Amino acid sequence: MTTAEASAPTPEELEFQRLIDEDSRVEPTDWMPDAYRKTLVRQISQHAHSEIIGMQPEGNWITRAPSLKRKAILMAKVQDEAGHGLYLYSAAQTLGTTRDTMYEQLLSGAAKYSSIFNYTTPTWADMGSIGWLVDGAAICNQVPLCRASYGPYGRAMVRICKEESFHQRQGFEILLTLMRGSDEQRRMAQESVNRWYAPALMMFGPPDGESPNSQRSMAWKIKRFSNDDLRQRFVDMIVPQAEVLGVTLPDPDLKWNEERGHYDFGELDWDEFSEVLAGRGQANTIRLANRREAHEEGAWVREAARAYAARVDADCSALLEKVA
C-alpha cells in the first residue's frame, strides 16, 4: 500500500463511499476514484463493442432467413443490438472518453469485445441457438447490471434488458420450430446447440479464482454477482428449457445435485477461451475486417452530413446578419 492510500480519506472519498454503501448511484458529475472511472470505461466500452460486433453473426443470415417474417424479425433484432451499442457508448461517454476514441480502440484491435462473437454461424439453427443461449446468457449477466452503482450504466442496462427478452424468445421459437420439424431439422438444431452450449457458458468469464478484478467490481457494486454464480444461475435456467425443446445439452457431467439444489456441470475448456480471446478464434479476423470496411465505406456519409450541417449553419448566420 502506498502512503497516499494509507492516509485519511478525503471528503470526496468519503462521499463516494457513502453513495456506494447506501446503494445510491454515482452520477457523471460526482467525484469518483480514477480506478472506478477506468474500470467503468473499459467495461462499458467493451460491452458496447460486443453489441456492435455482435450484429455480424446474425447479420450473416438476414438475406437467407427462411421467410419474410423471419427476415423482418432478425433485422429487428440486429437493429436492437446496434441500439444497445449506442446506448452503451453514450453511457461510457459520460465518463469523459469520446465515442470516436472508443471506436478507434475497437477498429485498431486495442479494445476487446465478447469472445462469443468470434464463433461462426454455419446454419440457420445457429440463429436459434444465439437467441436462446447467447442472448439468454447476456440477460443473466445484464439484469443485475441494471442496479450497477454508476447511474448512466444502470439506465442503459434497463433499456437494454427490456429489449433482450424478445431476442431470447425468438431464438427459442426458431429452435422449437426446427425440433418439431423433420429429422434433418432436428439434427440441425441439436448440432447447433452442441456448438453454442459451452461458449455460452464461458460468456460469464473465467472462474472466480482466476478473475482478479471481479472482487473489486463487486465491492464497487458495479458487478453484483460473481462469474461462477451467474454461470450456475444460467445453467439452472436452461436445463428445463432444453427439456421443453427436446434437445440434449452436450455435457455428460450435467446432473441435478439434490444437496446443492443446483445442476452440476462439467469443466469448461478454458484453453479454448484464451485462444479465442487472444485472437485465434474462428472469426476474429473477419469480424474486425468487416467492421473496418463498414466504417471506411461510411466515411463519405459522415463527411457529407457534417458538410451539409456546416453549410446550413453558415446560411442561417448570413440570413440573420441581413435581418439585423
Next chain:
Amino acid sequence: MAAPGSEAGKHETWPLWEVFIRSSRGLSHVHAGSLHAPDAVMAVRNARDLYTRRGEGVSIWVVPSEQITTSDVDARGGFFESAEGKEFRHATYYTASEEVPHL
C-alpha cells in the same frame, strides 16, 4: 447524458445531443438518453430510430448537449438548502385537519 463541462462530446465527428421523449399525450417530455448527429433534423430522425423502435414516443425534443446548463454540483448542499427544514410547505405538516372529511 454527458457530464456538463466534460470533454465528452467535444472534438467528435458529430456533436452530441440530448433526447427527450413524450411517451403519450398529456405527459411531459422526459430525458431518454443521448446520441450523435450532424444537425438537429438528423438528431430527431436518429432519436426516432434509437429511442422509439417500439412506439415509446409521440413527440421528440433534441437539444445540443453543450447547451445544457447544470446547477453547480460542488455547491449542491448550499444550493438546495433553502428547501430544507421547511416541512410547513408540505400538506402532511398540518395534522389538525386529520379526520375532517375532504381536507
